Amino acid sequence: MKPLVSLITVNYRQAEVTLALLKSIRESAVPALEVILVDNDPVEWVDFESALPGIQVIRTEKNLGFAGANNLGMKKAQGSYFLLVNNDTEINPNLIHQLLSCFSNPTVGAVCPIIRYHEDPTKIQFSGFTPINSITGRNELLKTLPRLVAETPYFHGAAVMISAEAVKKSGLMCDSYFLYYEELDWSIRVRNAGFKILVTPNAFIDHKESISTGKNSPLKLYYQTRNRVHFMRKNSGSFLLFLIFFCLVSFPKKWLSLQFRREKPHLKAYTKAFQDSIISPQYGMRDWAA
Structure with a gap:
């Protein structure tokens, strides 16, 4: 059976x-x-x-x-x-x-x-x-x-x-x-x-992939960015090294790219993800708005 x-x-x-x-x-x-x-x-x-x-x-x-x-x-x-x-x-x-x-x-x-x-x-x-x-x-x-x-x-x-x-x-x-x-x-x-x-x-x-959130939506960018930091904070044995890389390399590179392409909704979502994951993570993990 x-x-x-x-x-x-x-x-x-x-x-x-x-x-x-x-x-x-x-x-x-x-x-x-x-x-x-x-x-x-x-x-x-x-x-x-x-x-x-x-x-x-x-x-x-x-x-x-x-x-x-x-x-x-x-x-x-x-x-x-x-x-x-x-x-x-x-x-x-x-x-x-x-x-x-x-x-x-x-x-x-x-x-x-x-x-x-x-x-x-x-x-x-x-x-x-x-x-x-x-x-x-x-x-x-x-x-x-x-x-x-x-x-x-x-x-x-x-x-x-x-x-x-x-x-x-x-x-x-x-x-x-x-x-x-x-x-x-x-x-x-x-x-x-x-x-x-x-x-x-x-x-x-x-x-069919990303039907609910969109393949390249500000919503998807927000949660993928915020949760990447949240995941590493919970599971990485070298979070400090990740944080240095993210703040000095990963975030500025992406932010400048969005600024250059004038993708204002994505830039807003990406900036908010940084704020909710780095600056005020305890608040950000309770705030679901992108």
């Missing part, structure tokens, strides 16, 4: 995209699947239940962000495994079976599929991560298809299956991030709890 899998996804003002995901779930006809949709949009009401009979829809009173909404879904989930997928993805019938097959070893806590670009599935967006550099606070996505199942230091928030046991031992995502870097922080806690994180070349998911 196959274990129950709880598929959790979050909608935020992207009803059409979310409905496309639900259609792909319905057409995949995966057995032993609980589907939980956290509707993070308190303004527009959409009848998601008609799109996928049996779905559990949790409607929030305010935008909880990526981490907060997924945490809420996991608290309601009954499965032995949680499959977190972005609403801007579409699944296929083999996805869950291939991910589950990697959990035969009890030391495995999370497994990612290969993430492909929806507009061109021949191109890979993610096949693993490189470690985060202790000075720059940056890392890279691997984009070549591995021959075998491989370990990765972090999983990708767009699509990951994680065991309920790993969640129990590592805790939920840190919702102070709101958007971006929360899955990297969570990955470290999963590994610190004694679990491995894998990427399997046998499972694929197609990702």
Whole structure:
């Protein structure tokens, strides 16, 4: 008998995209699947239940962000495994079976599929991560298809299956991030709890990428910048070196570039991210406005 899998996804003002995901779930006809949709949009009401009979829809009173909404879904989930997928993805019938097959070893806590670009599935967006550099606070996505199942230091928030046991031992995502870097922080806690994180070349998911925030929006720039500093403050053993690099090299270079291109909304968001992460981090981590 196959274990129950709880598929959790979050909608935020992207009803059409979310409905496309639900259609792909319905057409995949995966057995032993609980589907939980956290509707993070308190303004527009959409009848998601008609799109996928049996779905559990949790409607929030305010935008909880990526981490907060997924945490809420996991608290309601009954499965032995949680499959977190972005609403801007579409699944296929083999996805869950291939991910589950990697959990035969009890030391495995999370497994990612290969993430492909929806507009061109021949191109890979993610096949693993490189470690985060202790000075720059940056890392890279691997984009070549591995021959075998491989370990990765972090999983990708767009699509990951994680065991309920790993969640129990590592805790939920840190919702102070709101958007971006929360899955990297969570990955470290999963590994610190004694679990491995894998990427399997046998499972694929197609990702439309940055539908909710925009591929190059001021909102995305704000949270990626602010949370990069927050992540390094929490997890880096050499935060002072990172801080020196960020303040003397990284921030001025980007700020001057935005100023030269006269991208005023981005410049405002970037400056505010600096203020909320360096000058007044305790205030900034409670302030979700970009």
